[in-house]
Amino acid sequence: MTTAPPEGPSAAARDLIDLDLGTLNREVFESGPLLRTELATVFTRSWLFLGHESRLSRPGDFTTAVMGQDHVIVTRSRDGRIRAFLNVCRHRGMRVCRADSGSATRFTCSYHGWSYDGTGALVEVPNHDDGYEGRLPLDRWGLVPVTRVESYRGFVFGCWDEDAPPLAEYLDGYRGVLDWATDGLDEPELVGPIKWRLQGNWKLAAEQFANDTYHPQTAHLSATSLLGVNMPTEGRELGSRYGHGWTIILPEDPNYAAFTFGRDPDSAEPGHQALIHGTVFPNFSMLGDRVLRVWHPRSVDDMEIWSWVLVDASWSPEQRRQAMRMATLTFSSTGIVETDDSENWSEIQAVGGGHVTGRTALNYQMGLGSTTTGDPAVPGFTGEVGHILNDVGARAFYRRWLELMEGPAPTLPQTAPAPMPAPSGR
Amino acid sequence: MTATPTTTISTQSFRPRPPEAGPVERPRPVDPAEQHEIEQFLYFEAQLLDEARYSDWLDLLAEEVAYRMPSRGNRLHRDLTREAGGPGDLGHYDEDLATLRLRTARVQQTVAWSDNPPPRVVRAVTNVQATRPPDRGEDVFAVRSVVNAYRNRLADDTDHFTGFRADVLRRGPEGLLLAERTVYLADSVILAKNASLFL
Ligand code: FES
Ligand SMILES: [Fe+2]
Numbered sequence: 001m002t003t004a005p006p007e008g009p010s011a012a013a014r015d016l017i018d019l020d021l022g023t024l025n026r027e028v029f030e031s032g033p034l035l036r037t038e039l040a041t042v043f044t045r046s047w048l049f050l051g052h053e054s055r056l057s058r059p060g061d062f063t064t065a066v067m068g069q070d071h072v073i074v075t076r077s078r079d080g081r082i083r084a085f086l087n088v089c090r091h092r093g094m095r096v097c098r099a100d101s102g103s104a105t106r107f108t109c110s111y112h113g114w115s116y117d118g119t120g121a122l123v124e125v126p127n128h129d130d131g132y133e134g135r136l137p138l139d140r141w142g143l144v145p146v147t148r149v150e151s152y153r154g155f156v157f158g159c160w161d162e163d164a165p166p167l168a169e170y171l172d173g174y175r176g177v178l179d180w181a182t183d184g185l186d187e188p189e190l191v192g193p194i195k196w197r198l199q200g201n202w203k204l205a206a207e208q209f210a211n212d213t214y215h216p217q218t219a220h221l222s223a224t225s226l227l228g229v230n231m232p233t234e235g236r237e238l239g240s241r242y243g244h245g246w247t248i249i250l251p252e253d254p255n256y257a258a259f260t261f262g263r264d265p266d267s268a269e270p271g272h273q274a275l276i277h278g279t280v281f282p283n284f285s286m287l288g289d290r291v292l293r294v295w296h297p298r299s300v301d302d303m304e305i306w307s308w309v310l311v312d313a314s315w316s317p318e319q320r321r322q323a324m325r326m327a328t329l330t331f332s333s334t335g336i337v338e339t340d341d342s343e344n345w346s347e348i349q350a351v352g353g354g355h356v357t358g359r360t361a362l363n364y365q366m367g368l369g370s371t372t373t374g375d376p377a378v379p380g381f382t383g384e385v386g387h388i389l390n391d392v393g394a395r396a397f398y399r400r401w402l403e404l405m406e407g408p409a410p411t412l413p414q415t416a417p418a419p420m421p422a423p424s425g426r
Numbered sequence: 427m428t429a430t431p432t433t434t435i436s437t438q439s440f441r442p443r444p445p446e447a448g449p450v451e452r453p454r455p456v457d458p459a460e461q462h463e464i465e466q467f468l469y470f471e472a473q474l475l476d477e478a479r480y481s482d483w484l485d486l487l488a489e490e491v492a493y494r495m496p497s498r499g500n501r502l503h504r505d506l507t508r509e510a511g512g513p514g515d516l517g518h519y520d521e522d523l524a525t526l527r528l529r530t531a532r533v534q535q536t537v538a539w540s541d542n543p544p545p546r547v548v549r550a551v552t553n554v555q556a557t558r559p560p561d562r563g564e565d566v567f568a569v570r571s572v573v574n575a576y577r578n579r580l581a582d583d584t585d586h587f588t589g590f591r592a593d594v595l596r597r598g599p600e601g602l603l604l605a606e607r608t609v610y611l612a613d614s615v616i617l618a619k620n621a622s623l624f625l
Contacts, residue, residue, distance in 0.1 A: 100499045100614070192516040194497045196616035199583075222538035226528055304615065309516050317514060325520050329528070333518045334495070334622040336532045339540040342619040346583065 013037070013405035017398055022365035022391065024398060027358045029201035029349065034405075035300045041404045042282050043068030044412070046243075047150075047157040047170050049284035049294055050074045052190035054154060054313065055101065056082055060118060063101040066296050066304075067158060072146060073097050073107065074156065077118035082151065084158045085120040085143035096143065107143075116143050133423055140418030147413055153178045154188050161410035172240040173381035177275045181289035185312040190292065191324065192308035196333045200345035202283055202297040203401075205305070208341065209286070209293070210245030210279035211237065211393035214366065216337075219344060223336040230255045232276065235388035236378055237367070243400025245393020246278025246286075250377055261289050273377070279393075281400055290323060291331045301349050307332060364398070366391040440503050456556045456567065464556045464569055464595060467602045472549040472573075475624050478541075480530035483624075484523075488596060488603040493526060495519035495609040495621070510610060518621050519609070529622075540620065545579035547623055553590075565597035566605075573609070573625045577618075585618035587611060587625055 013034060016025040028034060050065045051074050062075035064087060071087040073096070089096050094111040097104075106123070108115040115124035120143035125136060146158040150167035155178060157167050168175060182188045198205075208215070216224060216231050224231065234253035239245045249259045250273050259274040279285040285293040289310065296304040309327045311320050330337045351357065367390030375385040386392040455461060467486075474483040495518040496511035511517045521529070533541045553572040558564070575587040594606035609625045 098500060099502045099505070102502060102505050191514075192497075194516055194518060194616075195614065196618065196621065198619040200619075219539065222532045222535045225535075226532055307516075320514060321520070324516055325525070328517065328520055329525055332516075333616050333620055335620075336529055336622070339620045339622045340538070343540040346619050347580075350580075350583075 013402055017402055018361075019395055019399055019402075021361075022363065022368045022395065023361035024364055025359065026352055026362055028398075029203060030300060030352050030358055032300050035297060037405055038297065038401075039068045040409045041407060042401060043070075043297075044160040044410050045164060045404050045407070046161075046282050047159045047164065047167050047280075048282075049280070049292075050084055050149070050156045050158045052154055052188070052308075052310075053082070053151060053156060054187070054189040056156070058103065060103045060105050061101075062097065062104055062107075062118075064097060064099075065158075066294075067146070067160070068297060071095065072158065073120075073143070074149075074158075075104075075118055078105075079119075082149055082156055083119060084146035084149050086146075088144070089114055090122065090141045090143065114141075120145055132420075135421050135423060137418050137421065144413050144415055147410075153182045160412060163410065170242055171280065172242050172244060173238060173378070173383060174240065174244045174246060174278065174280055176380070177246060177278055177286065180273075180275065181286070181310060185310075187313035189311050189313040190308045191311055193294075193306035194333055195304060195306050197298070197302065197304050198342055198346055199301055200303055200342075200349040201301060202295040202303040203397075204345040204348055205293075205295045205303060205341070206279050206281075206283045206285060207394050207397055208345075209277045210239075210243075210281075210397045211247070211391060213237065213247045213276060213388050215344070219340045220337050222340070223330070226336075227330070229258055232256075232259065232388060235276065236273075236375060237386050237388055237390040237392050238378065238381060239371075239384040239392040239396025239399075240281075241383055241396070241400070243281030243397050244279060245281075245396050247276045247388060247393065248273040248378070249276055249388070259288065279397065281397060287331050291327050301352075305333075364391045364394050368395075439506060453555060453557055456558060460567070461554070461556055463602065464567060465551075465554050467595065468551045468554060468569070468571060471604065472551050476547055476549055478533070478544060480534060484527065484530060485600075486602075486604055487523060487526065488598065488605040489523060491521075491523050491526065491604060492606045493519055493521040493624070494607070495611060495625070498611065498614050500614055518611075518616070540622070543580070545577050545583075545623075547575055547577045549625065550574040556595075559594075567595045567602075569593040569595055575623065575625055577623060583619075587613075587618070587621065587623070589613075589625065591625070 011027055016028050048067045051063050055063050056076040059076050059078045062073055065072050065074050072084045073087045074084045076082050087096050089109040091112055091114050094109050096107045096109050106115050106117055113126040117123045122138045122141045147162055148159045150157055152167050152171060232249040232253045232255050235249040237247050249256055275288060277287050283295045292308040294306045298304050309324050311323050367386040371384045371386035371392045374382045378385060384392050471486055497517050498510050501509045532538050536542055551571050551573050555570045556567050559568045570592055572590050577585045589609050589611035592608045595602045596605045
């Protein structure tokens with residue numbers, strides 16, 4: 001009936017989740033201290049989605065992104081490399097770049113004028129000669145670089161953890177999803193993002209996309225009935241040891257064609273089953289091959305949603321527009337499917353503050369005990385697999401979450417303050 | 427051909443006027459009677475939306491209606507022409523009559539949970555400036571207006587939406603019809619859990 005976490009507002013993550021029982025105490029959506037721990041562990045040790053190479057095609061192209069609550073600039077520098085660094089001036093902490101995207105060879109702070117180049121190096125300090133008497137070691141005051149930046153199929157991710165596995169390994173079986181989504185595109189291009197905010201913990205959205213094919217028949221009935229979409233019955237729910245969860249529909253499902261997004265349904269190869277929805281742990285999600293998402297944690301009960309659409313730059317303007325119109329109609333700030341998700345997440349949050357409520361377990365038991373390791377229908381994947389109606393993705397998500405919450409924080413980039421050298425001649 | 431501006435920013439925005447350019451050209455408003463008719467049309471339309479009388483609202487739309495809400499971004503002055511999304515960009519709405527019918531049909535179902543129980547919305551329409559676009563005949567009007575909407579949902583779920591609208595109205599057999607609307611919200615991030623209301 002209920003689990004009994006320790007008293008007090010900052011129960012340990014371990015006491016809130018029982019994955020053998022398949023329960024989760026809703027304090028995980030409510031606790032401010034837990035969010036600080038998430039930012040220090042989950043968001044520093046995971047690969048976080050930063051953007052797509054199509055938006056960074058020429059040297060100097062930049063876009064801004066957020067990693068947990070750390071604001072970063074992502075740019076292609078003159079040497080052709082994609083780099084990311086904190087969008088925070090090393091002098092007094094001003095946001096250096098206040099445009100969402102553009103092209104720049106320098107990022108100059110609008111407070112006192114410190115200026116950084118496309119590699120993040122501090123290259124100009126006003127009054128360096130008279131104010132600092134030329135003594136400031138500029139090479140020690142560059143923008144803080146994101147420890148690792150790697151791409152897979154044009155999708156750019158960043159990570160603060162030197163010891164994290166390489167991105168391709170981290171993506172695990174989800175690589176197949178990104179392959180499937182981009183294989184048919186000559187020039188993948190990510191359009192957007194549009195952004196909006198929701199009063200709800202970020203995990204409510206991330207977890208649902210990782211897992212939940214149970215809700216559409218109820219939550220989305222108004223939209224699916226009009227769109228003529230029947231929810232699939234033949235599919236798999238997958239959970240990776242890195243916390244990713246996703247749902248695929250198998251070719252034998254009578255509704256398979258509706259989920260192949262224009263591809264020839266007969267061309268389906270094993271391992272290329274259509275994605276319905278999925279989350280790359282912790283907060284990068286997808287719907288089919290079209291809509292991409294990041295759920296940014298602004299505070300424990302506030303997320304900012306960034307939503308993109310994946311298109312092919314070589315499509316005709318009309319084809320491109322149709323793809324975007326379909327995404328806008330269904331999953332967007334105004335989407336007829338999305339609005340019912342938002343309603344659920346914000347209302348879950350709205351009733352979550354109660355003392356008794358916070359100590360009541362929620363149910364993640366669907367499919368418990370009936371999942372397998374790997375599945376012949378999903379070649380190459382060795383994680384946990386279950387029938388499409390299953391909480392295996394959510395359990396994988398929270399298993400990884402707990403592992404990181406209880407584990408160490410990574411060694412962050414060397415940010416020890418540099419001493420000011422003594423004046424020459426002393 | 428569109429009679430409405432497709433960007434929010436004129437070449438004059440945030441720039442001193444070049445010396446060779448003449449003084450500002452004042453608009454040529456329509457007749458007071460036409461202005462009155464246009465305002466009353468917009469107020470009535472807002473009332474129908476406030477009251478969620480969507481079938482009635484659809485009667486006010488032209489067959490060829492285009493309803494858009496581009497997204498807006500933060501751009502440096504040199505990139506200002508791209509601060510509102512164009513046709514190839516991702517926006518909040520890009521609708522024709524068929525998708526507007528679909529969207530309203532959804533909300534008319536009892537299982538459209540986001541609107542059942544319904545939110546309460548009040549729209550205020552102001553700053554109505556109507557002109558006749560060149561070469562479009564007597565029955566077409568370009569109308570710029572400002573909309574302010576307050577939405578309260580359930581208890582304390584409240585949102586403000588403010589923006590300007592670039593409309594094209596045309597006269598049909600039954601009266602004025604909305605043929606084009608582009609809503610330019612004043613937000614780059616929508617500060618609400620959805621913008622799925624018509625403004
Ligand atoms: S805060 Fe950036 S130069 Fe002072
Ligand atoms: Fe949903």
